[in-house]
Amino acid sequence: MSSTHALGFGIDIGGSGIKGAPVDLHKGRLAADRVRIPTPQPSTPEAVAETVGQILDEFDWRDSFGCTFPAVVQHGVTRTAANVDRAWIDCDAAAVLRRVTGRDALLVNDADAAGVAEAEFGAAADHHHGLVLVVTLGTGIGSALVNHGKLVPNTEFGHLEIDGFDAESRAADSAREREDLDWEEWGGRLQRYFTHVENLVWPDLIVVGGGVSKKFEKWSPHVRTRTQLVPAGLLNEAGIIGAALLAHG
Structure with a gap:
């Protein structure tokens, strides 16, 4: 090339x-x-x-x-x-x-693009032979599912109904800010969310993106998952990188 x-x-x-x-x-x-x-x-x-x-x-x-x-x-x-x-x-x-x-x-x-980038070059680069779930926590909750390096598009797991609520209305970073939740309280919301998603798709790795990935050490101790949970590696550049990769084919 x-x-x-x-x-x-x-x-x-x-x-x-x-x-x-x-x-x-x-x-x-x-x-x-x-x-x-x-x-x-x-x-x-x-x-x-x-x-x-x-x-x-x-x-x-x-x-x-x-x-x-x-x-x-x-x-x-x-x-x-x-x-x-x-x-x-x-x-x-x-x-x-x-x-x-x-x-x-x-x-x-946008979440799909970030997921592809994380799977190829970021936090999930060593999981090409497994099922990777990338979740972006921001104004809403975005999701990307990458199976053996291939994207399963438009999963929209942020809109799962959990306990009668749209998931992102309770567990997005915007909900933490709006309700002035401390890290432990918000961690409890994320715990409920991740447990629900784990029971649906059984991923091998969960990568968390969005601005709060930079504060991973503050909230992650309050979340217990059976799946390994790691912060995103490419941060704000993931969408641009993933879009370029997908366009190149």
């Missing part, structure tokens, strides 16, 4: 910011400092696609690219919309990105 083919490009679309950078696909890391532009308001598909195009132009990137999105994504169509304009619901987003940016785009759920 030539050095040019070792590069990909990833874009990470969020409710507040859109980030992107070229990615070294051999080493699993950014090949240049990422560029971040605030998400346009309203965050319609056209407006977001134009911002994505600005980031690609910033690096003079003319080839295909991978792009994360906070939604269920089926074959380039965004079926839901979290923290973005409702015009994304049932939008052929890949087609909009292609038309506006002039490049082919592979669109993927």
Whole structure:
């Protein structure tokens, strides 16, 4: 593989910011400092696609690219919309990105992209022959399931009903902040959540991403799982890296 083919490009679309950078696909890391532009308001598909195009132009990137999105994504169509304009619901987003940016785009759920990156280059890199669950704890709960190195897309385990509640409404990091829970109290919520998920899919490893992965030592002592629980390794770069990997195929 030539050095040019070792590069990909990833874009990470969020409710507040859109980030992107070229990615070294051999080493699993950014090949240049990422560029971040605030998400346009309203965050319609056209407006977001134009911002994505600005980031690609910033690096003079003319080839295909991978792009994360906070939604269920089926074959380039965004079926839901979290923290973005409702015009994304049932939008052929890949087609909009292609038309506006002039490049082919592979669109993927943001947690799925992070999961692929963690499985290939991050905390789960040594578990290619097992079932890995990646859970991102933030405003909501994102999930990715990677079986023997292959992504099982759009699992949406953050929306499991547990004790009569949508799981993320009780166990996301936003719930900890909103209810002013201490680490032990929040750990109890996570304990209930992880036990439930373990009994459904029986993973070999659970990787926890999101901002609280940096504070793993504060809450993890209050969580007991039969599955090994580890913090994510790629942190905020996982989405960009995973999107570039998936787009490269």
